Amino acid sequence: xxxxxxxxxxxxxxxxxxxxxxxxxxxxxxxxxxxxxxxxxxxxxxxxxxxxxxxxxxxxxxxxxxxxxxxxxxxxxxxxxxxxxxxxxxxxxxxxxxxxxxxxxxxxxxxxxxxxxxxxxxxxxxxxxxxxxxxxxxxxxxxxxxxxxxxxxxxxxxxxxxxxxxxxxxxxxxxxxxxxxxxxxxxxxxxxxxxxxxxxxxxxxxxxxxxxxxxxxxxxxxxxxxxxxxxxxxxxxxxxxxxxxxxxxxxxxxxxxxxxxxxxxxxxxxxxxxxxxxxxxxxxxxxxxxxxxxxxxxxxxxxxxxxxxxxxxxxxxxxxxxxxxxxxxxxxxxxx
Amino acid sequence: xxxxxxxxxxxxxxxxxxxxxxxxxxxxxxxxxxxxxxxxxxxxxxxxxxxxxxxxxxxxxxxxxxxxxxxxxxxxxxxxxxxxxxxxxxxxxxxxxxxxxxxxxxxxxxxxxxxxxxxxxxxxxxxxxxxxxxxxxxxxxxxxxxxxxxxxxxxxxxxxxxxxxxxxxxxxxxxxxxxxxxxxxxxxxxxxxxxxxxxxxxxxxxxxxxxxxxxxxxxxxxxxxxxxxxxxxxxxxxxxxxxxxxxxxxxxxxxxxxxxxxxxxxxxxxxxxxxxxxxxxxxxxxx
Numbered sequence: 001x002x003x004x005x006x007x008x009x010x011x012x013x014x015x016x017x018x019x020x021x022x023x024x025x026x027x028x029x030x031x032x033x034x035x036x037x038x039x040x041x042x043x044x045x046x047x048x049x050x051x052x053x054x055x056x057x058x059x060x061x062x063x064x065x066x067x068x069x070x071x072x073x074x075x076x077x078x079x080x081x082x083x084x085x086x087x088x089x090x091x092x093x094x095x096x097x098x099x100x101x102x103x104x105x106x107x108x109x110x111x112x113x114x115x116x117x118x119x120x121x122x123x124x125x126x127x128x129x130x131x132x133x134x135x136x137x138x139x140x141x142x143x144x145x146x147x148x149x150x151x152x153x154x155x156x157x158x159x160x161x162x163x164x165x166x167x168x169x170x171x172x173x174x175x176x177x178x179x180x181x182x183x184x185x186x187x188x189x190x191x192x193x194x195x196x197x198x199x200x201x202x203x204x205x206x207x208x209x210x211x212x213x214x215x216x217x218x219x220x221x222x223x224x225x226x227x228x229x230x231x232x233x234x235x236x237x238x239x240x241x242x243x244x245x246x247x248x249x250x251x252x253x254x255x256x257x258x259x260x261x262x263x264x265x266x267x268x269x270x271x272x273x274x275x276x277x278x279x280x281x282x283x284x285x286x287x288x289x290x291x292x293x294x295x296x297x298x299x300x301x302x303x304x305x306x307x308x309x310x311x312x313x314x315x316x317x318x319x320x321x322x323x324x325x326x327x328x329x330x331x332x333x334x335x336x
Numbered sequence: 337x338x339x340x341x342x343x344x345x346x347x348x349x350x351x352x353x354x355x356x357x358x359x360x361x362x363x364x365x366x367x368x369x370x371x372x373x374x375x376x377x378x379x380x381x382x383x384x385x386x387x388x389x390x391x392x393x394x395x396x397x398x399x400x401x402x403x404x405x406x407x408x409x410x411x412x413x414x415x416x417x418x419x420x421x422x423x424x425x426x427x428x429x430x431x432x433x434x435x436x437x438x439x440x441x442x443x444x445x446x447x448x449x450x451x452x453x454x455x456x457x458x459x460x461x462x463x464x465x466x467x468x469x470x471x472x473x474x475x476x477x478x479x480x481x482x483x484x485x486x487x488x489x490x491x492x493x494x495x496x497x498x499x500x501x502x503x504x505x506x507x508x509x510x511x512x513x514x515x516x517x518x519x520x521x522x523x524x525x526x527x528x529x530x531x532x533x534x535x536x537x538x539x540x541x542x543x544x545x546x547x548x549x550x551x552x553x554x555x556x557x558x559x560x561x562x563x564x565x566x567x568x569x570x571x572x573x574x575x576x577x578x579x580x581x582x583x584x585x586x587x588x589x590x591x592x593x594x595x596x597x598x599x600x601x602x603x604x605x606x607x608x609x610x611x612x613x614x615x616x617x618x619x620x621x622x623x
Contacts, residue, residue: 045440049442120361147578150582227353231356250455264579
């Protein structure tokens with residue numbers, strides 16, 4: 001069923017264009033005074049243009065609003081470790097560090113799990129169960145992030161502190177990242193919570209990517225005597241490789257930008273903590289915490305600059321992920 | 337192919353490894369679904385006990401006074417959703433129609449922009465709305481909150497509309513055009529009507545998505561302990577209220593946070609489940 005849809009889909013619009021174009025063209029020339037079509041086309045075209053302008057508007061507004069801080073600190077904004085609103089000194093390195101560490105933890109957990117779920121759904125389960133499981137995984141994305149945050153504060157954080165931190169400390173305690181006191185609000189808690197939140201995004205794209213792997217690839221591998229896992233490794237994953245990378249980048253984009261859940265469980269401290277058990281801050285969480293309290297234009301402008309960084313990262317990662325995924329899934333998301 | 341030069345491993349070993357790895361994928365699936373059930377279980381067990389009639393009808397009480405509810409926040413959430421839909425739905429549907437029905441000069445950049453905007457961190461949208469609306473108005477307001485949520489809705493609605501409209505068979509358009517119906521009437525009366533269920537699904541899923549947003553409201557709609565008297569005033573919302581109560585040190589407020597989270601999740605999941613159940617099997621799910 002999947003294959004027949006793929007086959008017929010690209011053929012349809014081509015035929016249609018051939019038929020529609022000649023019919024539409026003379027019409028327009030015959031009745032130039034007929035404004036309805038022109039009007040509707042310009043109206044919807046304007047709305048589409050608005051979407052483009054919106055993206056440009058984001059960049060312009062954020063640059064404008066952060067110009068004070070951009071001019072004052074320049075690149076040292078990202079190397080400074082001192083975030084001191086009282087003395088108007090702003091260095092964003094602790095937040096960049098917090099963002100990178102929590103995202104890394106999230107990817108480390110989420111990528112293998114998402115790949116597992118996607119492979120299980122595509123290669124193991126019959127269609128009807130896979131559909132239901134896919135639906136449940138999507139529900140993970142539907143739960144509001146403030147609810148995840150609440151759960152993280154009262155359930156996940158304390159549980160990690162009491163049951164996971166001691167184990168990590170005992171067996172991996174020789175690494176500085178697993179040393180020190182165990183605190184419920186920490187980089188680790190934020191990372192684990194983020195991993196739960198990005199799994200549905202990575203899984204959805206991976207599933208889609210694995211589904212477009214041609215059945216013949218699998219049959220070829222099996223015919224060569226491959227076991228099921230060898231077939232996955234030889235035929236399925238290599239075929240969808242760039243799509244999987246795109247899915248991971250998409251998940252990274254989500255993890256970097258997630259705000260409220262992280263702000264609730266990371267502890268909000270503007271310092272670089274070596275241990276994953278310590279509180280920290282991310283780019284997004286510090287904006288959420290301090291924006292309404294920001295007194296002074298420079299302070300506000302510095303916070304907006306953090307937002308600008310987040311935006312640029314999100315745009316870059318999403319553009320890259322989009323290109324990679326579309327390369328595999330083959331213009332399903334593209335129009336005619 | 338890659339394993340060819342190596343000496344072949346015994347079949348039993350390969351079989352075992354295959355079963356192990358495929359078993360692990362199933363384990364991953366179970367492990368992934370575990371948090372979903374845990375979150376929902378905690379929500380129900382902790383939230384249900386704190387939920388009562390007053391929660392839906394009373395204003396929040398100051399710390400220390402027992403009782404009180406989130407009536408203003410619940411209404412506020414719906415008000416914000418309404419405002420957001422006024423912005424997000426027409427722009428989203430119009431842009432989506434253009435992308436599939438006309439596909440002129442802006443379609444490639446618009447599609448790209450919509451895809452990138454879908455991944456835009458919501459806190460950045462909050463900053464944008466703050467700069468555009470809150471600063472000139474010199475006040476937090478429901479308008480600013482609705483504007484921020486509306487911007488989040490635009491790309492979501494655009495992309496689903498485009499995808500749903502693409503599912504409309506080309507023959508229907510041709511039939512309408514062959515009867516001499518103009519292009520725009522064809523689009524409105526034939527294409528949109530055929531895809532109406534799909535477009536509505538996209539809109540409702542976008543609403544469900546923004547109903548759960550907190551970050552863009554923190555410094556646009558802000559929050560309000562009382563009823564907002566107009567759209568130019570700060571307004572309470574369930575999400576911000578839950579956030580404030582959850583990070584507070586008071587046990588009373590924390591209980592209310594669980595109740596609020598339960599109500600919020602119930603609203604969002606009801607929208608998601610309802611719409612998917614109605615359109616089950618007929619539509620490709622939205623990412």
